[in-house]
Amino acid sequence: MSRPIRPELLESVPLFRDLDASALDAVVAAATVREVAAGGSFFRQGEAGAAFYVLLEGRVKVTQVTADGQQVVVRFAGPGEMLGCVALVSGSDYPGTAEVTESSRALRWDRTTSVALMERYPRLALNALAIQGGHLRMIQARCRELATERVERRIARAILRLARQAGRRVEEGVLIEFPLSRQDVAEITGTTLYTVSRTLSGWEKQGLVTLGRERVVIRAPHGLVRIAEDLV
Amino acid sequence: MSRPIRPELLESVPLFRDLDASALDAVVAAATVREVAAGGSFFRQGEAGAAFYVLLEGRVKVTQVTADGQQVVVRFAGPGEMLGCVALVSGSDYPGTAEVTESSRALRWDRTTSVALMERYPRLALNALAIQGGHLRMIQARCRELATERVERRIARAILRLARQAGRRVEEGVLIEFPLSRQDVAEITGTTLYTVSRTLSGWEKQGLVTLGRERVVIRAPHGLVRIAEDLV
C-alpha cells in the first residue's frame, strides 16, 4: 500500500530515543500510517482526542481559534515530532487543529494502543514527558515574551526561532523553508499583519532581511539577535 | 522527625491516581519529606534540576524572571500538585523559582530515583504526562489570551481561575484564599499594577468585588464571567 518506513528515519525520532530494537519494532508494528495532503488536517480543535501521531514527513501547523474567531499559531511541527500528545491521556478533546501545510505521512496509534504501549515500554512515556516538558518550556517563554516585551522584539525572536527549526542556507542568507505569511507571523507573535509588515519592511531597509510573498530570508542573523536580546 | 503522612492525603494526589497500594507504598517510601517555611523556596530558576516534588501542604508560587529583571507568575500550586516536573527528565535546569507563600511540606525524589520509579511504575509516568498536558493546555490558553485579549478581560479570567482553584466561600462572596497583591495579578496577566488597581477599583464601584490589602472577594461571579466571556 504505502512505501516502507526507512529505519534511519525512526532512529532520529526523539520519542523513540533509547528504545531497544525489539521495542521499537513492536511500537512501529502497532501503528498505522496515515497520509494527509497539503491543505488537509490530522485532527481539528474540539474533536475527541482519538489518536496520537508521530510525523514522518511533511510539515504541520498547529493552531487554535478563540471563542471570537481569532486564530493563534501554537507551533510548527516537522518530521520526528509528536502530534496530539496533550489530548492523549486525560481522555479529552484536541485543544488545537493540526493543519497540514506540506503533504505529510505520520505514524498513528489510537488512544488505548498508545497508553498500552507506554505502559509496556515506560521509556516511551518518559520520552514523551521530556518532549512535552520542552514544549512547556517553550510556550512559557512565549508567554513571558507576550507579557513583557515589545512587538519588534517578539517578532525578531519568532523569526529566529523559526529559522533555527526550519532554516536552510541559501546564497543570500538563511531562508525559512516553508511558506510563512505576515498573517502567520502575526498569529505567532500576538500582533496584527500590519505591524508585522511594517516591522519586516523596516528590517529590509536596514539590510537585515530579504522579503517575498510568504518568504523571509535572514541576511544578518546577528542583527536580529541584537534586536531580540539587547537590554536597551 | 516529622509527622506521618495521612493516607487520605496521598490518595487525592493526581499523580498517584490508579496506582495500586503496594506501588504507592514503594513510591512514598522512596521519597524524603522536605519542609520549607513561608518565604523560602523549593528551588530557584537556573539551578540544576535535581529533584521532583509533590506538595502535601502549603502553597507555592512559581515565577520566572526575564533577562531584564521583570517577573512573571507562571502558576500557583497547592496540595497534591507536582513541582519541578519540567526539569525532571531532560537533565536540564529549573525554568522557574518555586517560592513558598505558605509554609509547605512536600515529598521529594531526586532525579534518578524519579526516573527509576517511573520506569518501574509506568502509571506514574502516564499520570505525570496527563497532568503536564493539563498545564500545557492552561498555559496555551494564557498565551492565547495575552495575544488576543484586552487587559480587563484577562484580569477577569485570571481572577476567576484563581477563585476556582483557591476560592473559599465567605459571607460576602468568594474569597481568594491566599495573599494576592495587585502586583501578583499584574504578573499573571501581563500588565502593570496600576492598570490592575484601576480595573479592580472600577469593578468595586460596580459592586462586582470587594477589595482589601492583598485580598480580593468576588461578590458577583456572573458579572466577571460576563466581562471574561462576552463577545461584545
Place this chain on the structure above:
DNA sequence: CGGCTGCTTGATCGCTCTCAAATGGGGTGG
C-alpha cells in the same frame, strides 16, 4: 489578461504604560 490573494503604506484613535504623588491599613516598638 483579469482576478485573487498577500503585502505595503498612510492616517487616526485609544488603550495601556509610565511617572509622580498622595492615601491608607496594619503591624511594631515605645
Place this chain on the structure above:
DNA sequence: CCACCCCATTTGAGAGCGATCAAGCAGCCG
C-alpha cells in the same frame, strides 16, 4: 494603647505603541 513607619494601593496627567480602517500595489494562477 498610641504613634509611627512601611508597604500596598489609589489616582491623576501625559505620552506613545500598536490597533484599526482605508487604499493602493504586486506577485501568481487560471
